[in-house]
Amino acid sequence: MTQPLIEIRSAPHVKAAKSVETIMRHVVYSLLPICAFYIFQYGISALASILVVTAACLLTERTLISTGTQAGRLSDFSAVITGLLLALTLPPGFPLWMGAVAGIVAIALGKALFGGIGFNVFNPALVGRAFVQAAFPTAIASYTPSFLAGRFTEFIPSSLALPLMMPATAADWLKAKNLDALAGATPLAKWKFDGVMANADELLTSLSGNMAVGPAPALILLCGAYLALRRFMDWRIPVAILGSAALTAWVLFAIDATRYPNPFFMLFSGGLILGAVYMATDMATSPVTPKGMWVYGALIGLLTVVIRYYSGLPEGVMYAILIANAASPLIEKVTQPTPFGRGAGIGRKRASYPLNPGYISREEASAVTPKKRFLHRKPKK
């Protein structure tokens, strides 16, 4: 009996002496090169977008903390991460006022609603992104090509739309620059609506120019690898997401190569890499059990490919992650390791609520929440 029999495990136990601030700070560090390259790609508009969105997030967070609505501190860097990620998912020429709306919604609806840092159920950046995607579908679909001449001196005109007003259409501006209106479509949109597939090198670095792509996937992978190596992030989730997306895409590609694009295109187009590395790995919104992480990642990968192929939108990562966020408590529950002594049976008991009618309408003020049974035996302080 020399082997340890007892393994007590519950919500995240980080063995190293890392505080939340340390982790968050390193995530911000790792995001900086990506932002820098993004600004290099799109110029002054991208810079303004990143600044405005992040500022909106910080201001909202500050207001809500000072009114006591939400827990947390401004110095924990979490709002900065939300702002940076949100800005990276928006088109560079996204009107600044809409960016501010996205930032406010991200923090207020995605985070403060649930009580602040660590309690959010959905990734705040994605809540903000999904909100503006539904609210301003035209603006969010207008991308501009990267590496345009004069990008450091001139704003993309749609950026500077007056608050609450409609932005100028990107198509006219592009026409004035002698560019095809189609240059403004992302690789995914081009594939989905026109059947044009982008080349591998264009996707990987977007250095060949004139492609409307988001932040460079290769760089994101590099920065993600840094985080994973320093153990600031669990490597299982990105691996599971990319693996399951590649597998699904490969199976479909094998079935009908003319109709479906190759897995490589699937992985490196759109926001899949960014989502897999930075969004899905948000600790508060993903399962803590290793098995749960695999399930969670696989679900995201599968849903992404399904939405991209079969639904009306070209991009699906955001929705896949949001749905998986909602399912993550469920996944966690199913994949909970069996407590010692309970045996590996199906019929093992869990703490449960008694079934009583008062439970049906908990909204009513008079109804009381039944107490969890095991809480009764908890020693009183």
Add this chain to the structure above:
Amino acid sequence: MHETAFQIFVNTLLANNLVLAMFLGLCPFLGVSGRLETAFPMGMATTFVMLVASLCAFGLNLLLSYFHLEFLRLISYIVIIASAVQLVEMVLKKYSPSLFRALGIYLPLITTNCAVLGIALFQTAREYDFIQSLAFSTGGGAGFTLALVLMASVRERLQLSNVPDLVQGTALSLMLAGILSLSFMGFAGLGG
């Protein structure tokens, strides 16, 4: 246009989810989604009632349109649904008392679930044939269950977090439903 049964099923399950896109069955959705243990059985019971009601409504509609009595449709549907719920209750009581005990308090609630009547009305309005109606009602029921289970999963977790007092209660549930509905928008156009 002829939609295949599979398209209808996927469409009602995800893209046009009864609860999150059509706003049907919201009362039980907000009321019973507090715990997973109750959400899932409730979803299954509703699905079953939907199936029964949809099939009855299909037959009834044939009968009514044969006699040109379309103006009696609504009143007969509601009676049929009430009877279907009663029937399900009696059958369960006889053949599966344990399930009946587990569901006992929820079964009568299903009568006033507008999702059930909605299924019957929409399938008539869209002129679905028998197979299509079958797919529509099972898809609708599965979608209802899915929404309920996801919502319960989230709400169960929120019991452990310090949600601001101001938001507690229905407002929180509505906001959550809104975010879920937002995430389901990604499925728009699915099954087309």
Add this chain to the structure above:
Amino acid sequence: MTSASPPTQGSIPVRPVTVVRATGPGGAQPPQKLPTAGMIRTLGLVSAICGVIIVAAYQSTYDAVAANKRIATERAVFKVIPAASSIAEYLALPSGEVALKVGAGETAASAGIRFFAAYDAHGQLAGVAAEGAAKGYADTVRIMFGYSPACQCVVGIGVVAMRETPGIGDKIITDREFLANFNALDVKLNAELSALANEVKAVKHGAKTQAWQIDAIAGATITSRAVGKAINDAAQALLPRLVPRLDALQQRSKS
């Protein structure tokens, strides 16, 4: 339900259980004598009152509803065939016959394809309008299109029902460039009159080269495609039946 419980040995009281079971659909009432006659009388009375109310409402609104429906249909048809001044509703039956539709309660209607013949002020056939539907972005897009026998082309479309995204998908009603596609959209039949000569299809914005192609709205490709598919499917089904019989429709029949 009422199966007698086996005689019990011992002191387990089985009887109350059977009583509860026997109360039936009424719910949880005390197991006393049920006022069955009263219940039936009340239900009968209620049904009678409700029946009277419903029938009265149905009868008194019938004309107004019918008139409304007719006006709505006429408006939709006039929109797609500007020259029209009166319409008649027909069914194109699978046998190749074209029948004037009478009354609202045709049970055999499922086999026929509904269309409207539109006549100008002199009673001459101005065009034919029919409905088509296809899956759009959010839900089914139902459109009405006008067909002109003279040029064998579609001369106008109108949207009957859709739930497309406001600001994007609903451009199919407002976008002039898109609507210009339907000034003369070619839906010629092939030599055997059995199918369309060319498939009507939406192509990406700016790529229209043929008269039977639809230049899609940039950014609303899916909805544009749905319109194309709706026209194609409906025309494919209707026109081979309709075109050989056009002569029968030339003059407005007295009905």
Add this chain to the structure above:
Amino acid sequence: MNATVDIWDEFTEGIWRQNPVFVMVLGLCPMLAVTVSAVNALTMGLATLFVLVCSSGLVSMMRKLVPKEVRIATYIVIIATFVTVVDYIIQAVSLALYEALGAFIQLIVVNCIILGRAEAHASKNPPIPAMINAVGMSIGFVIGLFALGSVREILGAGTLFGVSLFGSNFQPWVIMVLPPGGFFVLGGWLLFFSWWARRKQRTQAGRTGEGTQHA
């Protein structure tokens, strides 16, 4: 004197104290689905008003005749009758409106407010108070629907009753007329009211001087 107070009380109960939308949160399904514009919201509210008042009257008139065992069945049949009637009336008035509201007119049948009122109030009171209470309740419902519908229309289309408010260059917030917008706007109203109630409570507590202030 007392009687008028009672009647006034019956009338205002539904408008504010027991507002079906904001206080009791009933009848959510039709409420969220049709409130994409102020006109739709008003029509839906008026249709509900008609059904609620008529069915309350009839239920109340028949309250002595109906045995307890079949009361729910009776109520549902009565409600369904009036819904059918209102369905035909709207068709006769405007087909466009009818199509905009779709199946949700028929779904008034399962609106919990109506059955709830029949069961909780009309079956225990004489016709006149029952109908007055029903009118108050429906006015409360109409106000709720209108509050939702107008916010969603103003933000979602930049118009109110079809009249443009901000000029043609306004960027509509499409989300407001989509399903999530419905949830968010209603949630927002509820938040607003609870914030307001709390503020009022706090100022009252401050005035009496015994309020221990902690949020």
